[in-house]
Amino acid sequence: MARASGCSVATVSRVLAGTRPVGADTARRVRAAAEELGYRPNHAARALRSRATGTVGLVLPQITNPFYPALVRELTHALHAEGRAVLLADCDDDPVAEAGYIDDLLARRVDALLVVPADERRSRDAVAAAAARVPLVLMDRGCGPGVADSVAVDNSAGMALVLDHLAATGRRRVWFVGAEGTASAAAERRAAYAAGAAVLDEGAAGRIALGDFSVAWGRAAVDLVWEARPDALVCANDLIAVGALQRLQQLGADVPGDVAVTGFDDIPMAALAAPGITTVRQPVPELAAEATRLLNQRLAGGEEGPQRAVRLAPELVVRESSGPRPTAAGDERGAEAAPGDRRGPAEAPGRATRVPAPRQVTGPE
Amino acid sequence: MARASGCSVATVSRVLAGTRPVGADTARRVRAAAEELGYRPNHAARALRSRATGTVGLVLPQITNPFYPALVRELTHALHAEGRAVLLADCDDDPVAEAGYIDDLLARRVDALLVVPADERRSRDAVAAAAARVPLVLMDRGCGPGVADSVAVDNSAGMALVLDHLAATGRRRVWFVGAEGTASAAAERRAAYAAGAAVLDEGAAGRIALGDFSVAWGRAAVDLVWEARPDALVCANDLIAVGALQRLQQLGADVPGDVAVTGFDDIPMAALAAPGITTVRQPVPELAAEATRLLNQRLAGGEEGPQRAVRLAPELVVRESSGPRPTAAGDERGAEAAPGDRRGPAEAPGRATRVPAPRQVTGPE
DNA sequence: CTGAAAGCGCTAACAT
DNA sequence: ATGTTAGCGCTTTCAG
Numbered sequence: 001m002a003r004a005s006g007c008s009v010a011t012v013s014r015v016l017a018g019t020r021p022v023g024a025d026t027a028r029r030v031r032a033a034a035e036e037l038g039y040r041p042n043h044a045a046r047a048l049r050s051r052a053t054g055t056v057g058l059v060l061p062q063i064t065n066p067f068y069p070a071l072v073r074e075l076t077h078a079l080h081a082e083g084r085a086v087l088l089a090d091c092d093d094d095p096v097a098e099a100g101y102i103d104d105l106l107a108r109r110v111d112a113l114l115v116v117p118a119d120e121r122r123s124r125d126a127v128a129a130a131a132a133r134v135p136l137v138l139m140d141r142g143c144g145p146g147v148a149d150s151v152a153v154d155n156s157a158g159m160a161l162v163l164d165h166l167a168a169t170g171r172r173r174v175w176f177v178g179a180e181g182t183a184s185a186a187a188e189r190r191a192a193y194a195a196g197a198a199v200l201d202e203g204a205a206g207r208i209a210l211g212d213f214s215v216a217w218g219r220a221a222v223d224l225v226w227e228a229r230p231d232a233l234v235c236a237n238d239l240i241a242v243g244a245l246q247r248l249q250q251l252g253a254d255v256p257g258d259v260a261v262t263g264f265d266d267i268p269m270a271a272l273a274a275p276g277i278t279t280v281r282q283p284v285p286e287l288a289a290e291a292t293r294l295l296n297q298r299l300a301g302g303e304e305g306p307q308r309a310v311r312l313a314p315e316l317v318v319r320e321s322s323g324p325r326p327t328a329a330g331d332e333r334g335a336e337a338a339p340g341d342r343r344g345p346a347e348a349p350g351r352a353t354r355v356p357a358p359r360q361v362t363g364p365e
Numbered sequence: 366m367a368r369a370s371g372c373s374v375a376t377v378s379r380v381l382a383g384t385r386p387v388g389a390d391t392a393r394r395v396r397a398a399a400e401e402l403g404y405r406p407n408h409a410a411r412a413l414r415s416r417a418t419g420t421v422g423l424v425l426p427q428i429t430n431p432f433y434p435a436l437v438r439e440l441t442h443a444l445h446a447e448g449r450a451v452l453l454a455d456c457d458d459d460p461v462a463e464a465g466y467i468d469d470l471l472a473r474r475v476d477a478l479l480v481v482p483a484d485e486r487r488s489r490d491a492v493a494a495a496a497a498r499v500p501l502v503l504m505d506r507g508c509g510p511g512v513a514d515s516v517a518v519d520n521s522a523g524m525a526l527v528l529d530h531l532a533a534t535g536r537r538r539v540w541f542v543g544a545e546g547t548a549s550a551a552a553e554r555r556a557a558y559a560a561g562a563a564v565l566d567e568g569a570a571g572r573i574a575l576g577d578f579s580v581a582w583g584r585a586a587v588d589l590v591w592e593a594r595p596d597a598l599v600c601a602n603d604l605i606a607v608g609a610l611q612r613l614q615q616l617g618a619d620v621p622g623d624v625a626v627t628g629f630d631d632i633p634m635a636a637l638a639a640p641g642i643t644t645v646r647q648p649v650p651e652l653a654a655e656a657t658r659l660l661n662q663r664l665a666g667g668e669e670g671p672q673r674a675v676r677l678a679p680e681l682v683v684r685e686s687s688g689p690r691p692t693a694a695g696d697e698r699g700a701e702a703a704p705g706d707r708r709g710p711a712e713a714p715g716r717a718t719r720v721p722a723p724r725q726v727t728g729p730e
Numbered sequence: 731c732t733g734a735a736a737g738c739g740c741t742a743a744c745a746t
Numbered sequence: 747a748t749g750t751t752a753g754c755g756c757t758t759t760c761a762g
Contacts, residue, residue: 008749013741023747040472044412045739048754053409058453063438066633069428076428076455080466085473088423088453090441101445107405108450215637246639268431269634272580274611373733378757388731410755413738
């Protein structure tokens with residue numbers, strides 16, 4: 001390769017890696033030779049010498065959780081755009097497996113790690129240890145204070161958007177169907193509801209049912225709260241909302257006529273449910289961009305700066321599940337009864353109204 | 366490290382890599398020293414020397430397609446279990462991007478590639494070129510004959526399960542709602558329907574509507590076929606089925622009372638729709654196991670054996686969308702009316718019946 | 731069974 | 747701006 005371009009191996013290296021200025025002529029010759037010979041630099045050798053693999057580890061709790069595919073998509077695209085490759089690990093919600101994967105990724109000399117911790121507490125040690133070795137950004141979920149940089153949606157702002165919307169559309173007997181635990185999504189959404197619900201109705205802040213982030217819990221929760229005849233169910237994520245919606249329909253309730261249902265995350269299923277579920281959309285592309293920005297900052301030498309906790313503002317997506325209650329007694333099919341909803345024969349069940357992000361918060365943790 | 370265990374670096378290497386027999390005593394000393402020093406072998410150096418990175422590239426057309434997360438999960442687990450790591454690439458359904466990712470993965474010296482090609486035709490050149498350089502297994506979709514080993518579900522067997530089920534439950538005016546194109550899933554499912562539908566009704570084989578694999582097409586298709594008053598819609602995948610179900614409910618049709626709906630793939634949404642969608646479950650763990658098995662076979666030296674096309678038998682999952690038609694005019698909510706379906710207050714909308722895999726086909730392409 | 735030494739392909743220092 | 751050289755950390759001959 002050096003021979004083919006008529007210069008030294010060092011020059012070839014400098015052209016291809018762009019580490020140092022090279023004569024324009026020489027550079028062109030080298031590139032031509034590379035093209036001709038189909039030369040591909042050996043990343044293993046490069047990694048060995050330069051102590052950087054151009055590789056980032058992505059550790060997820062459960063790829064089958066419908067929120068993560070979109071995140072993975074944005075992250076891989078963002079990282080590939082800067083020439084990095086992504087090593088993926090799925091730890092099946094098991095912090096022990098997670099620790100093993102993190103260990104393996106470090107042995108493979110990833111330049112950095114992106115971690116969505118499986119468990120707020122039990123992931124902490126492994127994450128903290130890893131963060132001491134390479135730049136590490138926590139995503140979506142926290143892992144205790146002071147562990148690493150983190151990027152997540154502003155759960156409080158999201159919940160506020162929901163409560164404002166419900167207030168504006170006249171809902172008063174609101175219940176929160178959330179998840180137990182100290183994980184950030186569960187705790188923050190719960191707290192934000194408790195803090196904001198009093199505006200709707202003085203009792204609303206206390207009307208809270210807690211389970212986990214699953215469809216099954218959504219179904220079960222309806223049985224717990226339905227006899228209190230709520231006019232809105234604020235669910236802590238979309239899976240819960242899907243379950244609640246199903247059970248309400250089973251019971252013959254009209255959504256949104258009798259009761260509104262809202263979710264959180266805007267997973268694909270939220271749009272596809274019938275009626276479509278009003279939810280809080282996480283700014284996934286922005287989350288990915290922010291995470292890679294933090295990573296690059298650390299990789300570029302900001303090793304010892306203060307830890308950053310970036311919170312991005314979400315957006316409310318209004319769909320039929322929280323639409324206006326029919327003034328007259330409509331037909332039994334709820335959302336189907338709303339007139340003017342249909343623009344064409346086979347259109348999506350309804351157009352979503354989007355309330356844009358009101359603010360963006362960034363600051364030390 | 367050699368110093369700490371009191372022997373040479375060569376011996377250390379032999380213990381850790383297990384390449385050659387080593388004295389039991391020495392081995393123990395080395396392992397103890399490794400533990401103590403927290404020694405982690407450097408994969409980059411190992412890769413450089415041994416020309417194997419212990420890494421597999423996984424190239425997907427769209428991670429956000431709800432069928433793939435489960436596949437990714439099983440593949441990563443299977444590969445990690447044998448000490449390999451997975452480099453993930455999502456090419457956003459773009460064959461040009463796909464070629465770029467494949468190129469990058471090869472430059473990174475992946476030991477092998479797993480590819481779900483984005484396009485039956487336009488992915489072919491890049492895949493064939495890659496297959497000439499490393500072991501490569503095609504998954505889920507084909508890429509023309511003779512390109513590489515492949516693993517996929519037996520689409521014909523799956524369609525036969527659906528048609529048998531519909532025949533057994535008395536459906537006759539059946540329509541197929543499929544997808545155009547030559548991609549294996551589209552073409553094989555379409556062909557299998559055409560071949561098997563005549564048993565139901567002499568006209569059934571001709572009742573075919575073609576669009577793409579989307580929810581939107583499912584909705585649109587209903588408008589095309591509904592005036593013919595079908596008693597069953599056989600959809601080529603679950604997304605189409607979800608769309609069809611939505612539009613049927615909008616139109617006030619009773620599913621399964623008036624019309625049964627079936628899907629294909631068993632994505633999570635199929636179970637969560639209301640009524641749950643009867644579908645053909647792809648044997649995802651087995652697909653993953655089979656793909657890794659083929660890969661290992663090639664990596665172990667079977668470089669030049671004949672190409673293998675493995676087809677695994679699917680399983681029919683019967684849910685409410687194809688349940689028996691109510692004998693009397695039940696209430697309007699279709700599946701909800703079936704008595705004895707409810708075991709407890711908040712149970713899933715219904716129990717699924719599973720028809721196990723009838724056969725498994727393996728053979729040269 | 732173990733040790734000594736060569737070298738995988740590249741980049742970083744250093745020299746020019 | 748370019749060439750020369752050493753060596754990244756490991757595995758693998760080749761001797762012993």
